[in-house]
Amino acid sequence: QVQLQESGPGLVKPSETLSLTCAVSGYSISSGYYWGWIRQPPGKGLEWIGSIYHSGSTYYNPSLKSRVTISVDTSKNQFSLKLSSVTAADTAVYYCAREGYDILTGGWFDPWGQGTLVTVSS
Amino acid sequence: EIVLTQSPGTLSLSPGERATLSCRASQSVSSSYLAWYQQKPGQAPRLLIYGASSRATGIPDRFSGSGSGTDFTLTISRLEPEDFAVYYCQQYGSSPPPMYTFGQGTKLEIK
Numbered sequence: 001q002v003q004l005q006e007s008g009p010g011l012v013k014p015s016e017t018l019s020l021t022c023a024v025s026g027y028s029i030s031s032g033y034y035w036g037w038i039r040q041p042p043g044k045g046l047e048w049i050g051s052i053y054h055s056g057s058t059y060y061n062p063s064l065k066s067r068v069t070i071s072v073d074t075s076k077n078q079f080s081l082k083l084s085s086v087t088a089a090d091t092a093v094y095y096c097a098r099e100g101y102d103i104l105t106g107g108w109f110d111p112w113g114q115g116t117l118v119t120v121s122s
Numbered sequence: 123e124i125v126l127t128q129s130p131g132t133l134s135l136s137p138g139e140r141a142t143l144s145c146r147a148s149q150s151v152s153s154s155y156l157a158w159y160q161q162k163p164g165q166a167p168r169l170l171i172y173g174a175s176s177r178a179t180g181i182p183d184r185f186s187g188s189g190s191g192t193d194f195t196l197t198i199s200r201l202e203p204e205d206f207a208v209y210y211c212q213q214y215g216s217s218p219p220p221m222y223t224f225g226q227g228t229k230l231e232i233k
Contacts, residue, residue: 036222046159046167046210048222059219062123095166105173106155106214107222112166 004113022096034099126225145211
């Protein structure tokens with residue numbers, strides 16, 4: 001059973017860089033799939049941030065691309081998110097998830113981590 | 123970028139009733155690349171439907187998805203108490219680079 005767990009600071013100061021890690025258990029990242037980050041501001045909807053393959057190939061939401069870096073560490077079976085120059089608008093629950101894909105059905109996210117709240121405040 | 127609009131914003135129904143949730147896209151969704159998720163308070167979203175109509179593993183058959191092009195529907199045939207939650211649709215855009223967008227959600231509440 002695949003499980004994902006996010007970790008990282010719960011409080012980040014404005015203009016600094018948000019850094020989160022997603023540890024994967026029950027499945028080797030090197031075996032395949034893309035792995036993604038999605039966020040949800042308090043009381044609001046979901047926003048996809050970006051995704052990465054075990055090879056390191058990435059693609060990002062154009063609205064965040066200039067500030068986002070996603071990387072993978074297959075030796076630790078985890079992948080990471082960095083979001084630079086954060087503001088209060090980046091306050092959200094951040095989720096990591098495995099990205100499924102099939103040419104007939106497209107892409108989707110399953111399973112998800114439990115999420116971690118990151119607050120941007122001085 | 124494809125924008126997904128879900129309606130209604132809130133749906134008030136009783137257990138045992140049938141729920142019909144709508145997701146409309148601003149332009150045609152490639153090859154029915156549409157998914158549905160359920161989210162309960164304090165929990166992560168759970169995948170229900172992918173490819174517009176394929177149920178995810180372990181999802182009860184009272185959940186069904188349909189539609190193509192710009193209009194998609196999630197139907198819950200007979201509501202159980204545990205079905206009251208927020209539901210999101212999500213589309214996958216395959217034009218390079220790939221892109222995901224979500225609808226704003228429909229809250230299904232007990233009447």
